[in-house]
Amino acid sequence: MAQAEIHLISDGKLPLSQFIEKAAAVHSLLDFIHLREKHRSARELLAAAESMLKAGIPAAKLIINDRIDVALAAGAVGVQLAWHSLDPAAARMLAPRLRLGRSIHSPEEAAEAAAQGADYCLFGHVYPSASKPGQPERGLEMLAEAVRYSRVPVIAIGGIEPDHAARIIKNGAAGIAVMSGICGAADPLSAAKAYRASIQAI
Numbered sequence: 001m002a003q004a005e006i007h008l009i010s011d012g013k014l015p016l017s018q019f020i021e022k023a024a025a026v027h028s029l030l031d032f033i034h035l036r037e038k039h040r041s042a043r044e045l046l047a048a049a050e051s052m053l054k055a056g057i058p059a060a061k062l063i064i065n066d067r068i069d070v071a072l073a074a075g076a077v078g079v080q081l082a083w084h085s086l087d088p089a090a091a092r093m094l095a096p097r098l099r100l101g102r103s104i105h106s107p108e109e110a111a112e113a114a115a116q117g118a119d120y121c122l123f124g125h126v127y128p129s130a131s132k133p134g135q136p137e138r139g140l141e142m143l144a145e146a147v148r149y150s151r152v153p154v155i156a157i158g159g160i161e162p163d164h165a166a167r168i169i170k171n172g173a174a175g176i177a178v179m180s181g182i183c184g185a186a187d188p189l190s191a192a193k194a195y196r197a198s199i200q201a202i
Contacts, residue, residue, distance in 0.1 A: 004165070004199045005175030007063075007122075007155055008192075009034040011183050016040075016048045022183060024055035026192035031175070033057060034080055036065035049074035068095050080122065088116040101155075105138065110150035121150055122177060125158020126168065130180055140171045147172030162191075165198035175199075 008030050010019045016037070023033050035049055045067055053059060053074070063078040064071040068091055071079040078099030081091060088100050102113035104121045113121050123146045128137050137158065147154045153174030160168065160176050168176055178195060185191035 002174070004169050004173070004202065005031040005153075005155060006192075006195055006199060007032045007034060007157075007175065007177035008182055009065075009157070009177055009179045010036050011179045012037050012039065014183055016044075016051070019183065020048065020051050020055055020057075022188045023052060024057055026182060026188055027057045027061060029189075029192040029196045030061065032061050032063050032078070034063045034065055034177075036080065038065070042067060042070050045070045046073050049076060063099070063101065068098070071095070071098055078119070081118070088113060088118040092117050104146065104154075107142065107145040107149035110146040110154060114149075114151040118152055120153040120155055120174065121146070122155050122157055123173075124156065124177075126156045127159030127161075127164065129159040140167060143168070143173060144171040162194040162198040165195065166202050169199070169202050 027033060037045060052062060059075045060077050062076040063080050064076050065080045066082050066085050068079050072095055080101040082103050088102055091100055099119050101120050101122055102118040104110050104113055104123050110121050123143055125137055126143055143156055155175045155177050156168045156173040157177035160178055161181060165176055182188050182191045
């Protein structure tokens with residue numbers, strides 16, 4: 001069984017310079033780092049991606065949210081497609097070499113994303129999440145159902161703490177994605193180590 005992945009996703013709240021500093025400090029403990037800044041222009045995103053690369057974050061770990069053009073320009077490994085983005089089949093035609101992720105919220109969307117050629121799905125939110133205030137969590141049962149519906153790996157996101165990892169992976173997820181658990185931590189490096197240790201213990 002492959003080692004479960006850990007994805008770090010920017011929350012759009014930290015100044016980019018602070019996120020880049022935190023990401024650079026912890027990237028050795030992570031598999032992928034997503035630049036998810038919905039309010040930023042393409043030019044700003046490209047500048048941030050280039051700063052991440054200069055800070056030592058490998059292009060093979062860098063995923064850009066939504067913007068295929070920025071991902072290609074930066075030489076990133078992949079793009080994360082939101083519900084409003086191009087579907088994976090259309091994105092594949094534009095960027096056949098990019099690793100394509102698709103954000104999903106139901107088992108049916110998992111099946112559709114896989115059928116359209118996504119390389120993986122990002123399913124959430126599993127637990128109550130500060131980034132989704134007032135929205136009920138989807139829970140482990142729906143996560144497990146999404147995994148059954150999907151022919152590609154499913155990464156869980158939403159309110160995930162280190163002690164959740166075992167339950168998430170036992171329900172079939174191929175990994176976890178974290179935002180505030182690392183970005184909002186007083187000591188991001190210690191937080192990243194805790195997530196990595198929780199994955200390795202499974």
